[in-house]
Amino acid sequence: MDKRATHIQQWIDAYSDTLLDSALFLLSDKQDAEDIVQNVFISAFESYSSFEGRSSVKTWLMAILKNKVAEFYRKKYRHIDNVPLDRYFDQEGSWKNDDILQDWNEKDENLLDNNDFNKVMAECIDKLPLKWLIPVKLYYLEEKKADKVCQETGITATNLWKILQRGRMQLRECLEFNWFNIL
């Protein structure tokens, strides 16, 4: 085996689990995750010479993964024509009801240390449609660089803001219903 093949074999052993878990987290589908990670390694194999060791192998592979996920998204959801907000706002754009005014009364600063809360949060996240969830996750993974996410996924800037806005409204609603017991 040449040097390239040896390295790739080692990388498959070392990084498959991290990449698969990340891919599954982003795509919420096991088969899609396996397909995409396989493509990551094929790309790494083909562009091996362009890896210059400037970043760690893991960082490089993760960057390829993010690209592949964006590409997957682009192909699957070619058109995001409208992000409806009529569940929350009336025709004039005012809040439909007063739920939003109720405080969360959450004194506990470290909600994420609470396993029950984490469970509710995970369930609420899973309820978001992938069409919105993937860009939201990518947005955070790319350290909130909106232009980068737009460029990779082909979403317009306006639509990315709307997706974030809509996704967050729905998450908030779900958390209020299932955790803060407001709705």
Added chain:
Amino acid sequence: MVRRLIHILFMPCRQATLLIEKRNAGSITSFQKIRLSAHLMICKWCNAYNRKINVMEDLMKKIFTQDAPEKFNKTDLQLFKDKLKEKLK
């Protein structure tokens, strides 16, 4: 009545909540920033939303940037590795 006034004078809440996203991403223009502050000052609905969003922003950032939960079992993982290694020899 108040809502109607807010809508006319300081953009609709639908727009203000979008600007909150832009602000949190650091992509807001100075003009938009002023409009948003004015809106938040007089609109108790968006003001309440803004407070909740700040909590959520923190939660989401932590959840979405931490290591993904381990969900693949050992057998599947080994099978995946073996197949792929055979392919990329």
